[in-house]
Every structure is written in structure tokens, then in C-alpha cells.
Amino acid sequence: MAMSMCVVQAADVIQPHETDQPNVVVIMADDLGYADVGFQGCRDIRTPNIDQLASSGARFTQGYVTGCMCGPSRAGFLTGRIQSTFGYYVNASQPLNPAQGFPADTKTVAHWMQDQGYVTGGVGKWHMGTADHQRPNAMGYSDWYGFYGGGLMYFPLDHPSYDGRYLTKTKPWSVRDMHHTLPMLHNGKPVKWDQYLTRELTDGGIRFIEKNREQPFFLFVSYNAPHEYLEAPAETIAKYPPESMTEVPGVPAKNRSVYAAMVDEMDQGIGRLLETLDRLELSDNTVVWFLSDHGGMKRTSDNRPLRGAKGNAYEGGLRVPFVVSWPNRIQPGTVLDHPVTSLDIGATSLALAGGDVAQAELHGRDITAYITAQNSDAPHQELYWHVGKSPKDFSGVLREGDYKLLVKRGSAQLYNLRSDPTESNDLAKEQPQRAEHMLAKWKAWNTSNQPPLWNPGGKGANNYQYANYEWLRGTPHYKANAEPTPKPRATN
16 A cells, blocks of 8 residues: 555644745656647647646746756756766666765755755655665655656556566566666655556655645655656546547657656646645745656657757757746746756755855856846856766757757757757858857866766676665565675765
């Protein structure tokens, strides 16, 4: 059974905390396409709650994340720092290898929020490592309900549809199966659950809000949806017959059908979270952010009109659906056209909590004045990305005003995103001086990026199929004599 907690009835609601420090809720989807929510023009997937969140606050037409793959993008968001500046370039391919993931002594935005008196919580996907020093409770989260890998099967492993496939395995696990079969945990202790994963994570978020409604809180709702594997309740899939789905190049209609159901389930969960804030009279004092961790996958998602998808540095990999709602402070229906980044969420949250963004050395900007229409200036004159595997891999992006330089292993493409948001017209040969100037700036910035925290080659994967962590007992990955050996790397 899922974890239970007494639900507070409306008549017993305790008055919310009276403070200048607003609550902060960050809702992050996984692999969501740029055009796969209603406020972005989607017609075949129903997202009324996400759309209401957008219409009640502000949506960013140029909202970016720091990476085009899950791990690096989330590492940037969680720390509030560009991940290449501390050597985080690729996904952890071996989730039970303590050398992969966050280095020791990493300080996160959640740590900084704790310093300001906030209670910090998270639900869902972690993906930053499984060793003691890498787990959410060691990384600034006082309460975490979720899983440590890069995903999880959407039903418990003993679900009849799996036919025992994930309970035992004689051959080495694949990378995806390793990530998706780790247990569900609450503060490091295994819990049993018996419903669709997205619903379970929503329940976890609601419990956190109810428990901590009397003090300022920072909650990261890290949904796994709509990341593959493609799974959803049959009744939700039935709402989206394949023949009714929008034709998206490269996306099979059957995939699109299940993917739509997964987005629908996430939207329903977001609706329940927002209803909880309303019921507990917390909405007016809560800043709610919604975004995806990067662009959608080619075989499931619609990123149009943007070029590219998850895994590359075209706009379709880095620009995402991005909204913020804050009743009584943000004018409903606001549309903000200047570029912003997921790093701005941490910086703005810390500033609203009363912290010092500069002292924390966060790389984002406090955009409170921008989202509340006190200032219409662009928060950023330049934005930098590194999307390669090390500083020696010259791959990344410089966004300067309307221009975007895309560096691919040393060669450069140049686009004017104002006139060419689809990145169809490479201007590098027409404007060689601009391209050379921007490339020189990107290379100069790249000199500050750090060596990789681990070898991305993935050698020795089979050595990390198992571990002797107590929280793995009762799972296919537990072995008493399988203690991981690499020592955690400390930050400089």
C-alpha cells in the first residue's frame, strides 16, 4: 500500500504562516516536448491545469535549461550553477557507482534555502548518485520521497504486466533497467506503493505541503513523466486513441497515444497540488514554477516550431515550456519575451527568502522585478552552455542578444533567433566577424570549465550491477559482498 497520512479537513485548516518569505514549489517534467502543453498550442493532449498555471501568471517565450540531457540539466538546476563549471557533463550511466554523480561537499539551492529557515522537500527523480554523500538528504533536502536513479518503472515491479521480468535477472542489467528498477524511498528507507507512479509522486508532494504548511517551504516536484518507458493507466490511454493524435514527424501514433496519457496524468497531478495550496490557503504566498528538464525526445514529443530535440543544442533541446505563477504579485496572462534560464529559479528563490545570491555564487539572476513588471530589462545579456563531454570537447552555445552561436566540436553555426527561431539559416558565412567574435568569447569562457567528474566511457558497468546498501535489501540489486569501491571526489 502507498504511504498514508491523515488528511486535514477544511474545517481544521491551520492558518498559514505569516511571513515575507514566500513558499516555493518547482514542478519539473521529464522529456516534455516544447509544443506538448495547451498554452504552447498543443491540440491533441489535454493540459488544463498546466494551462491555468500559465494563464494565472507569466509564461516565458524563451525559457531555457542548462543542458540537453537529464543529468547535466538537473545538476545545473539543483546547484544553481552551470554544471560544466564543476565538471558535470553527462548522465550517470552506473547509478550504483559512487564515483558517478554529485561530488562530495556539493552545495545546492536547497542548502541555501535551509540557511534562510526553509524546510526543503522533494519528490520523484533524483539522478545525482546513490552513495551516502550524493543522496537528497545529504544534498539539502530534509524530506525526499522518490527514487535515486534516472527513472522508475511506472508500476511496482511485481505488477502483472511485467510478468516478473524485473524481479530476477540472470544477465547483466541494461543501463536503463538499472536506473528504472531501484526502489521507492522515503528519506532513504524503502516504501511499498501500489498505484501509477505519477499519482504516487503527487501524493508525496501533497503530504509534504500538508505537513509543512505552517513554515516557509521549498518543494521540488521532480516528475518522471513523460520520460520513457511509455506506460500509463489503460483508462487514460483510452482517452487518446492513436488515430486522434497529431501527426508529428518521426513519432509513431501509438507512442504518441501513451505519451499523451502520461502528460495527462502529470497534468492531473499538478491540478491536485494546486488544489492543495488553495485548500490550505497557501496559494497567495506561494511561487509556483513549471518547466521541463530539456526538450522532448524525437520518438515521442513535439518540439515544433523549434529545431532539434533532447540530446542536442538546437533550440528544441534547450528551450522548454516555462511558467511562473504568484497570485497578487504577477499579473495574470503576462508574457515575457527576454531569455531566462532554470538557474534563475534558484537565484530568485534565494533572494525572495532573504539570502544573498552573490554570496552564494549562484549563476542565475534574481528576476523578481522582471516577473512582477517592476523592470522590463533583459535579465541576461549573454548565456553560455557547454554540451560536450569535457572542456576539450568544443561543443556548446553562446546566446548574445538575438544571436545564437552553436559550437559543434570547434565549428560554428550562427543564427538570429528573432528572425529565425527555427534555426534554418546559418549566418556564419554571411557574418564571419560576428561568428568569430562570439566563438572567441565562448572559448574564453570554456577555459573556466572543469575536467569531468568521472570517465563518461562507462567501462566496468557490470561491476556496479549490485551494492550492499541497506535500502537495496529485497530488490534485485542487493548483494552483501558487492560494496562499491571508488571513493567520492571532493570539490575544489
